[in-house]
Amino acid sequence: MASLGDLERAVMDLLWAGQEAATANTLRDLLAKSTRAEGGSAGHEGKDLAVTTVLTVLSRLERKGLVERERGTRPHRYQSVSSREEHTAELMHEVLGSAPDREAVLARFIGSVTDTEAETLRKLLGRN
Amino acid sequence: MFWTSWFLAVLAVGLAWPVPIVFSRAQWPARSPFTAMLLWQSIALAGGLSMIGAMLTYGLAPVGDNLLAGLRSLAGIVFRNAPSTELGFWHIFALSAAALLTAHLVFTLLLTYYRIQRQRRRHRELLGLLASPSADGTGTMVLNLESPVAYCLPGGARSVTVLSDGLLAALEPAELRAVLVHENAHLSQHHHLLLWAFAAWRQALPWLPTTRLAQEAVNSLIEMLADDVALKCESRATLIKAIAIVASGSTGAPAVQMAFGEPDASDVGAGQPGATGGAGSAGTTASRVSRLLSPQPPLPEPLRLAVLAASLLLLAAPTALLIVPGLLG
Numbered sequence: 516m517a518s519l520g521d522l523e524r525a526v527m528d529l530l531w532a533g534q535e536a537a538t539a540n541t542l543r544d545l546l547a548k549s550t551r552a553e554g555g556s557a558g559h560e561g562k563d564l565a566v567t568t569v570l571t572v573l574s575r576l577e578r579k580g581l582v583e584r585e586r587g588t589r590p591h592r593y594q595s596v597s598s599r600e601e602h603t604a605e606l607m608h609e610v611l612g613s614a615p616d617r618e619a620v621l622a623r624f625i626g627s628v629t630d631t632e633a634e635t636l637r638k639l640l641g642r643n
Numbered sequence: 644m645f646w647t648s649w650f651l652a653v654l655a656v657g658l659a660w661p662v663p664i665v666f667s668r669a670q671w672p673a674r675s676p677f678t679a680m681l682l683w684q685s686i687a688l689a690g691g692l693s694m695i696g697a698m699l700t701y702g703l704a705p706v707g708d709n710l711l712a713g714l715r716s717l718a719g720i721v722f723r724n725a726p727s728t729e730l731g732f733w734h735i736f737a738l739s740a741a742a743l744l745t746a747h748l749v750f751t752l753l754l755t756y757y758r759i760q761r762q763r764r765r766h767r768e769l770l771g772l773l774a775s776p777s778a779d780g781t782g783t784m785v786l787n788l789e790s791p792v793a794y795c796l797p798g799g800a801r802s803v804t805v806l807s808d809g810l811l812a813a814l815e816p817a818e819l820r821a822v823l824v825h826e827n828a829h830l831s832q833h834h835h836l837l838l839w840a841f842a843a844w845r846q847a848l849p850w851l852p853t854t855r856l857a858q859e860a861v862n863s864l865i866e867m868l869a870d871d872v873a874l875k876c877e878s879r880a881t882l883i884k885a886i887a888i889v890a891s892g893s894t895g896a897p898a899v900q901m902a903f904g905e906p907d908a909s910d911v912g913a914g915q916p917g918a919t920g921g922a923g924s925a926g927t928t929a930s931r932v933s934r935l936l937s938p939q940p941p942l943p944e945p946l947r948l949a950v951l952a953a954s955l956l957l958l959a960a961p962t963a964l965l966i967v968p969g970l971l972g
Contacts, residue, residue, distance in 0.1 A: 520771055527772045579768055602769055603788060609766060610794050622829040622838070622865065623794035624822055625889045628928045636887040636932070 522572045525549070527581065531599045536585050536592035539569045644704040644713065647964050651697035654961060658690035663853040667860055673934045675942040676867040678950050680837070683857050683864070685954035687844055690853060691748060693961045695741050700965070702738035705729035711969030751847035752840070759839060763798055770796070774805060783823070785811065791892040795826040797835035804830070813892060818885035821877040828872035834865040863927040870931060883935050890928055 529545050530537065537545075543566050573593050576582040581602075585592040597605075610623050628636070663686060672679030703713025706720070706729050717738070719725040730738075770784055777783035783804045786792070791810035796803050804826045806819075814822065829835070841861045845854040873882050942950070 524772050581772070599773065603773055603786065606766060606769055606773065606786070607788070607792070609762065610792060622797075622826070622834055622869075623792070624825060625793075625886060626927050628890045632929055633891050636891045640884065640887045640891065 519572060519575065522546075522568070523576055526569065526572050526576065527595065527599075530582065530593065530595040536594035538590045538592050539566050539573060540590065542573075542593070543569045644700050644708060644710075647968070648697050648700035648704065651693040651700060651961055651964065655690060655693040655697050658686055658693065658957075659851050659853045662686060663856045667856040671942055671946075672860065672864060673867060673930060674939045675947055675950075676864045676871070678942060678947050680861065680864050680868070682950055682954045683841075683860055684837075685957045686853065687841070687857055689957040689961055691844075692958075692965075695745055696961055696965050698737040698741035698744070702730070702734040702736075702741065705731070705734060709968035709972050710965050712972065748844075748847050752843040755839060755843035755846055759842075763796060766796055767798065767801065767803070770803065770805065777806065791889045793822050793826060793889065795829050797830055797833075802830045809892065810889065813888050814885060815881075817877055817881045818888065821873045821882045821885045822889070824876055825869045825873040825882075828869040829865065832865075832868060832872075834869070837861055837865060863930055866927055866931050867934065870935065879935055879938070883932065886928070886932060886935070 525546055526542060529542055529549075543564055546564055546569070573582055573584075577584060577593075581596055582593050583596050585594070666682065666686070700710060700713070703710065703717060706716040707713030716725070720727040720730070770786070774784040774786040777785050782802060783806065786805055786807045788807040789809045790807065791813045792805070792807040793810055794805055796805065804823060806822070810822070811819065838861065841854075841858045845858045848854050870882060941947070
């Protein structure tokens, strides 16, 4: 059985790739199909996957604010709150961001550089 | 007690304004970043201690000959309703200010810790979904992003170094090793604790010149310390090249805006220098590179020892003034 973390990842990948909201059942089938497509002995993992497990994963993702549930439909349909690119941008905002409190969280290899600095560095590269 | 409080007040003022301003203009920290880091820590600690100590000793002067005796009589006044006629308005004002400042500093430190932890947890969650573990090492993750980015996310055993696809594509293996060693040095030398303490110090007293100067200095000193570790296993030229490639590929803003999917964002971003620059980060890169390009010998041993002695003295003087009279008396 794949770990919850792996499943969260797989579910998010499906929701990010798909255009519209999906039910837990649909997601389970898609997960089963994708593990089968990867083939070999790993195939049984997808088949054993219970809908309740998918629902557990979805509620964890919902609690983390990554997935939202459509109200009023039965069974519930789930979709991602933001796109993969938006989440990446959120991370990069923390890494490269300007707010002083972001500075304390991460140590990045290179901070922001000014235009003139970047120009000097480019010249330096050309010379090497 | 009266003279103690005056001495501490002068020390507090000196450490809040002139000393950090002079120190931040000095050139030698780039030569011996570790020593400079120690001095900044002792300036901050001694500064806070003398601020609180000055107010405490001033307020307690009428009720005790030394800090311990004063605190004992204060406890009597507060908890057993002993007569408090000796304490005038200004004494009570100073005592309240000392208590408030202490609480404010501790509270800000804890609040900053909590906020940083929460932010890291969220960041780690997102990384788990967005990045894939790197093939060549544990604790390294690769993020699908075109601009070259490298950073580390501290978290004890779950510490992780994050590299972007763009970085892996742009760097030669030796340059990549230099980047990884640099980032691992941040983690193994626990630089996040220094960043945390000085960020909290600045957040608590943002209008004090010393807190801003100290945070900027510490930000750039930890980069120099990590560079020095990287230089132990890769050549100077390799490290400079890695810095140049990463810096020229990431002028800050474009990376974020590209991720939002704006095709011509890089031009816009490059036209706004400093728009996304953290305080002092641009200057940090410049001083790092210039120090690598024209290496200076470390500070001579006697001078280094003198700075260390000064750091110790800065801490020892207010501590001794506050505690020793009480122990002797």
